[in-house]
Amino acid sequence: MLIRIAPGNACGDVGEGRQSSAAAERCVRRLHLDRPIVVQYGEFVRSLLHGELGESTATGEPVLDRIAVALPNTILLVTLGLIASTTLGVAVAVRRYLAATGGQLLDALLLIAFALPDFWVAQVLLLTFAFLWPLFPPHGAASFGADYLATWPWLVDRVRHLVLPVTAITIVSAASVARFQYAALREVQHDDFLRTARAKGLGERAIVMRHALRVALGPVIALIGVALPAIVGGAVFVERIFGWPGMGSLIIDAVSARDGPVVVACLAIGGVATALGGLVADVLAAIADPRLREPVGAGGGIDP
């Protein structure tokens, strides 16, 4: 709705001298921009629910088509990024938790990694691995003409194109996950578990590991709900720099082409997808919770 109110709305941009006035009028009428804002919003929601997203003013294709092409690419990138950064982040957090010495160094490194701008990381990766030491392709999701390749080379081609963007996303997100996880881990009482574990005759190291992992998993799922919007957002810069044909590139291209319908649709889809992701995470957390609570109680802590 905010988009509609902003000066220079989709047809306003399109209308004032950019197209013939007749075309602009048609456009305005089609997008109901001449009706009051509330009616517009209602129309928008209605057409959204019907799956009509209008046509892109830049290429003339239906918006749905362009999104249908871009969305899977972003989902692929974001999912892989999420998995990779969560795994790496939790691993690093556990390592930090268990570390007796060198913890400060790790803290500092994590802080630096957290402060890195994602587009900078992407740029550095691009320069290093695509130009200086050309190991990976710097652009796109697949090579031109990849459609004609046999299955195995096609797969290899896709994977090679994935490496750099996913790495870029992972580096920054993992740092954030790690710091969050570490903070969560720190809160738990270390000593009680050790006492109970020793009383039970288990090796200290093993018990600490198991305990740490168990505690770590709890917040992770909740973390996903929070990290997801961040990763999707960060993906925008990464997609732009690596030319990854996903929603991020789509919205930026649409924005520089003043393509209102596409931008609005991207926002809507982006919001919906992220909310869904968060919802799934919440549900998973609710399911996981009772399971988690049991072992913690049984393993020690407040056991008499």
Added chain:
Amino acid sequence: MTRRTDRAARVTRTAAAVAIISVSACAARDRAAPASRHPGGTVVIAVPASNEPLFPPTVRSVATQEVIDQLFEYLARVDTTLDLLDPGHYAPQLADRWTWSADSLAIAFHLDPRARWHDGVPVRAVDVRETYRIYRDTTVGSPSLDNIGAIDSVTVRDSLTAVVWFSHRYPYQFYDATMQMYILPSHRLAGIAPAALRTADVGQHPIGSGPFRFVRWTHGATLAIAADTAYRRGRPALDNVIWASIPDYQSGLASIFAGDADVDEVIHPEDVPAITRRADLRAVPYRDPSYVFLGFNLRRPLLADRALRRALTQALDRRTMLRNVFDTLAVVPGAPITRGHVMDDSTLVQLPFDSATADRTLDSLGWRRGPDGLRRRGGQLLHLDILVPTSSKGRSRYAVLIQAQLRQVGVDVSVSALEYATFQQRTTSRDFDSYLGSWHIDPSPAAVRQTWSTSAIAAGVNLSSYSNPRFDALVDSALATADLRTARADFARAFRVIDDDAPAVWLFQPLQVAAIQRRIRTGPLRADGWWLTIPDWSIPADERIARDRIGLPPAGQ
């Protein structure tokens, strides 16, 4: 005497350029192996996407023309000497021979009987007649309309002979008869109203007679063509040519480096060393008859003021900007024509850099400097917006340089960097203060009229809306004269008029360098369009990569 000397000089110059290019191309080949006789190969060309329909009469952008030249043909095309004035220097295309009438007011073209359209229908003289009718139709809106003004009519003598009739004699008759119109398939266009042709399906799925046929166009992504195996002169060695859309210059470079693209036609001088360092890439210089200018929109009240435009021009130090962006690999044009063109006068300079005079002029126009250094008049800030396409690194650089230079004389400049297709849209709808535009100039000097005359305004080419009857008259008389020396004198006078009026500032004409993957054997590139020799390109069988082996798409696709 003068004429022959000129021609000889031109030929020598062109031949020298061609020789240099071919020598460097030869040197680039590390094997002496001849090009393989086995056809095959896919060439991917990285270009900014253009949304123009593939309809020859309305084509305005070079990106689209590259495709058109593979799919469609002229009656005849000038050979590599680029000597437009001598019909003996033309190679047959759709016409295999021609005869002049005794009074030189008509040329009869005999069509190659083997010529076929891509759907199998034979090319006939009626196609030539209908083509002319379509180009001539004002509702079609062809930018070439003006250029064929001297052609009275085209008639059909028999099924394979078409006659072009002229209203008067002039030096460029043969050129206008042959190279202004791509011959269109009349059987596909019949029944479509001329005004609807541009948006009709023929522009999305073109049928031509050229060595390549259209395959598929995914807007904003790729445009693919394939060799026509039934082409009468033998199919091209390549299987497929694909134009892949790049959002900006950097991505184009990245694609070339990654091997995703095979040809990147504009490599900035700063990036050439990186290309030459790679074993799999060649940096190929070629003469690109195009120049870049800062065009003002004369319909804006601010810019309708001639004195203001002159001041803005004088405030720009074009030579220094050129050195910064291109070092020595470009020149500043002195007129709306490329250096080295037959009608160019190399002594012309447009309003030399003189910031002191610019300052004085602006002062006298009432624009007073405020405390921030910017000028205002009656409370209004002296502001100029410049449109730039992100696809051009050179122009993007110039925008920032111009912004700083104009600020020094108190003009506030904002830069609007747009994606190429949006840039096209904004400029053609004349929604700009000023823009950094580029024209690719035909070897024919009629290009000057086509780009800056009053009639070019309606044709949607003269986007500045510059109109000066004196300029029009001088250009018209220059184009009508049979004598080359008079023509050149007339043009020189015309150029002085437009230079003084300053509807635009001529900025640079680059020596272009393209990056081409080594495995592609291109031979020497033509000075009037590097893409014109694509039908002769080949890739040796032992150097082919995965996408070269995909073969031809099935017919009927």
Added chain:
Amino acid sequence: MLGRLARDPWARVAGIGLLLLVLVAVFAPAIAPYDPNRQLDIIALKDRPPSLAHWFGTDPYGRDVLSRVIFGARISLAVAVLAVLAATTAGLAYGAVAGMAGPRTDAVLMRVLDVCLAVPRVLLLVAITALWGEISLATLILVLGLTGWFTLGRMVRADVRAVRAREFVLGARALGASPTRILGRHVLPHVLSTVIVWATLDIGQVILLEAGLSFLGLGVQPPTASWGTVMQDGADRLAGLWWMSVFPGLAIVLTVAAVALLGERLRDALDPRDLPHR
């Protein structure tokens, strides 16, 4: 509390560093050797690597990079601080209203917040900045601020509700104090620590966002120097102009790291609560 903070060596380092940065930003015209927008000599001084005359080198337009980074600090910091200020105001207001409101209003307000939270901030930023047309600094600050207050709104509301339930508040209500009085005297001081911590952390976020937007051409417009635009100017060379990427990048990283560190130490000192941020 703050005393504990001052004794923490890392917090001290971060604090001093930030203070220095603020001083540099404020006194930029005095410190910077050249005018950041002045194209000194577009031929001789084009793309010069770092040297004695130009510690951070020059850019493709002959401008001194050190000066641009110094003035960039001004822009980047100003934008971030002002944006966060805007966000804080909005978040505080919204959260306070939601916290003090009846259950139904509160539910509605929270649902709206959930919707807003769902949209990734960057997407929203990209869309709004570009559709708005002319991207002036003021617009940029406004947009950055107005897209970031959602989390704060939620936290403030939670805090407000928690405080409301406490005894002394109930007591005050029993004595007939008006809601605004309760808000002002009892609730807000407790919420303040949350707000301060959040604001500090968000400054880092906004710096990163502004840099990213400027890098894409959607933030600060040329020729104004901000850390993001300096990096963008040097981006179109293949590994050639390292000084244009390294120095502003380093500036960003150090600033954001310092801010994050300070924010965390502040949080630990003021109120040990988890803030899953970023």
